[in-house]
Amino acid sequence: MTEETHEHPSRPYFKVLVILAVLTIIEVSVTYTGISEAILLWILLSLAFVKANLVIAFYMHVKYEPKPWLLYTIVFVLPFALAFPMAFFPTVG
Amino acid sequence: MEEEHEHVSGMAPIVGLSFAVTGFGLLEFSQGNYAMAFLLVGIFLAVVVGSVVKEIKKRSETVEAHEDEEVPIQFKKDPIFGFMGKKLWIWIFLISEVIFFTLIIGLSFSLRLVVDEGLGYREIAKFCGLPTDSNLFGLYPAGWVDQEGRAPHEVLDIPLTTLNTFVLITSSYTMVKAHEAAEKGDFLGKWGARNYLLMTAGIGATFLSIQVFEYVSLIINENFTVQSGLFGATFYLQTGFHGMHVLGGIIMILFMVYKIQSGAMKDSSDVEITGLYWHFIDVVWIMLFTLVYLV
Numbered sequence: 194m195t196e197e198t199h200e201h202p203s204r205p206y207f208k209v210l211v212i213l214a215v216l217t218i219i220e221v222s223v224t225y226t227g228i229s230e231a232i233l234l235w236i237l238l239s240l241a242f243v244k245a246n247l248v249i250a251f252y253m254h255v256k257y258e259p260k261p262w263l264l265y266t267i268v269f270v271l272p273f274a275l276a277f278p279m280a281f282f283p284t285v286g
Numbered sequence: 287m288e289e290e291h292e293h294v295s296g297m298a299p300i301v302g303l304s305f306a307v308t309g310f311g312l313l314e315f316s317q318g319n320y321a322m323a324f325l326l327v328g329i330f331l332a333v334v335v336g337s338v339v340k341e342i343k344k345r346s347e348t349v350e351a352h353e354d355e356e357v358p359i360q361f362k363k364d365p366i367f368g369f370m371g372k373k374l375w376i377w378i379f380l381i382s383e384v385i386f387f388t389l390i391i392g393l394s395f396s397l398r399l400v401v402d403e404g405l406g407y408r409e410i411a412k413f414c415g416l417p418t419d420s421n422l423f424g425l426y427p428a429g430w431v432d433q434e435g436r437a438p439h440e441v442l443d444i445p446l447t448t449l450n451t452f453v454l455i456t457s458s459y460t461m462v463k464a465h466e467a468a469e470k471g472d473f474l475g476k477w478g479a480r481n482y483l484l485m486t487a488g489i490g491a492t493f494l495s496i497q498v499f500e501y502v503s504l505i506i507n508e509n510f511t512v513q514s515g516l517f518g519a520t521f522y523l524q525t526g527f528h529g530m531h532v533l534g535g536i537i538m539i540l541f542m543v544y545k546i547q548s549g550a551m552k553d554s555s556d557v558e559i560t561g562l563y564w565h566f567i568d569v570v571w572i573m574l575f576t577l578v579y580l581v
Contacts, residue, residue, distance in 0.1 A: 206466070210459040214452060217575075221448050224439070224580050231406040234581050241576035245569045248455075252462045252565040267302060268377050272384040275309045280392025281414045 209251045216244050304333035305381060341375075376559040380566050387570050390527060394520035395577055397422070401516060402430035404437075405581070425515050432514035438579065441510050442521075443500060447579050450496045451571065454532075457489035458568040461539075465561045468554035473546045479557055480546045486564065487539045490532055497529050524574055528567065535564045 220240045224233065249269065250256040258264050311326030399411040401422050408418045420428035427435045464482030472478040501522075504510040512522040538560045545551045 204466070206459060206462050210455060213455045217448065217451050217455070220576065220580060221444065224444070230404055230581070234405065234407075237576045237580050241572050244572045248458060248565055248569050248572065252458050252568070253562055264377070268381050269384055272305070272381045273388050275306075276385040276388035277392055279312070280389050281396045281416070283415055 204251070204254075204257075206251065209247055213244055213247060216240055300333060300337065302381075304330045307333075372555050372559050373562075376562050380562065383566060383570075387527075387573075390524055391573060391577060394524055397516050397520060398430050401425075401428065404429065422516065427515075430517050432510055432518050434509070436510075438517065438521075438581075441504070441508055442579055443503070444579055446496065446500060447575065450493055450500075451575050453489055453493045453496065454568055454571050457486050457493065458565050460485040460489060461561045461564045465554060465557050468551075468557040473551060479551075479554075480543055483539050483543050483546070483557070483560075487536050487543070490536045490539070490564075494529060494532055494536070497525065497532075521578060524578055528570055528574055531567050531570070535560075535567055538563065 220237055223236055223240075228236070249265070250261075255261050255265055307326050308330035311323045311330065314320075314323040314326060396411070396414070396416060398405065399407050399414075400416050400418060401420050403420055411418050427433070429435075429437075431437055432441060460482050463477075464479045464486060467473070467475070467477060467482055468479035474480055510518055510521075512519055514521075542551070542556055542560050545556060551557075
């Protein structure tokens with residue numbers, strides 16, 4: 194087992210935590226600026242998308258897996274693409 | 287090396303395909319073709335159960351074969367992802383969780399597009415074939431409001447929930463530190479996996495306590511319940527399911543602490559899969575916080 198022990202000293206976990214906190218503060222601040230809800234929706238969704246992908250890439254260490262894009266596609270993109278139309282299109286199929 | 291090839295798991299793509307099959311099964315169900323739907327979902331269940339049984343059998347054989355060498359199963363390589371064992375299964379479980387949360391969050395948001403004139407995007411609802419009726423189901427008052435006509439930001443406590451968001455992302459940090467410590471083989475040290483796991487469980491419990499406090503104050507002070515229109519119903523649906531997942535995660539983490547304490551923890555794989563689940567719950571909260579509270 195010892196030779197298999199993973200050593201990755203410089204993973205930026207704390208940096209990611211700080212970025213997540215800053216993005217959260219930006220998100221909440223933006224809601225108080227009085228931008229119209231229709232535009233606000235896209236700003237907030239973009240920020241949430243970045244935050245979610247930071248957690249997936251670093252904390253779920255998808256970035257460090259042997260095949261990150263394949264894993265990301267199979268676990269997140271495809272199931273989302275399958276389920277999303279079912280929630281939004283009542284006549285899907 | 288020869289042995290490694292024997293234990294390569296080819297089940298991942300088959301299980302993945304069966305997910306697609308069950309998707310078509312659900313479509314058939316929505317169209318009323320129940321016989322075809324049950325057949326397709328049946329194929330899916332048969333594949334999943336079959337592959338689980340096969341994997342368990344294979345793993346027990348592998349463990350026996352490797353008992354002397356103590357080579358942990360998760361270091362065997364899967365040809366698709368590059369890993370297998372428990373880790374492969376937690377990812378497959380997370381696929382089902384992505385589908386589950388996409389459906390309940392997507393459903394809630396599509397209902398909002400239908401009734402919420404203020405948000406706009408009625409064209410998108412029309413494009414999707416959804417009705418555009420502010421008074422859907424004859425609920426009054428119309429729009430994305432509760433029974434007293436209050437919008438989300440008038441009812442929900444955004445500062446408290448923002449604090450709760452910080453709490454949850456901090457717990458993700460301590461969880462990833464627990465995994466890091468476990469990979470270094472440090473389980474019982476001061477900054478070892480056990481202590482980080484206990485911190486994570488504690489912070490997770492704080493999150494839940496704040497959520498319970500929020501629920502109680504919403505119900506008692508604001509009279510905002512699961513019956514407060516579509517807004518109230520979908521609010522409790524989404525945050526409630528998320529909260530239950532957090533509770534499940536805390537139980538998993540405490541079980542890992544017990545496993546470390548009793549000396550049964552031999553490698554970092556259990557901490558890793560618990561972490562993957564915990565971080566996924568964090569990802570779900572990031573989306574919920576935005577779509578339920580802020581928008």
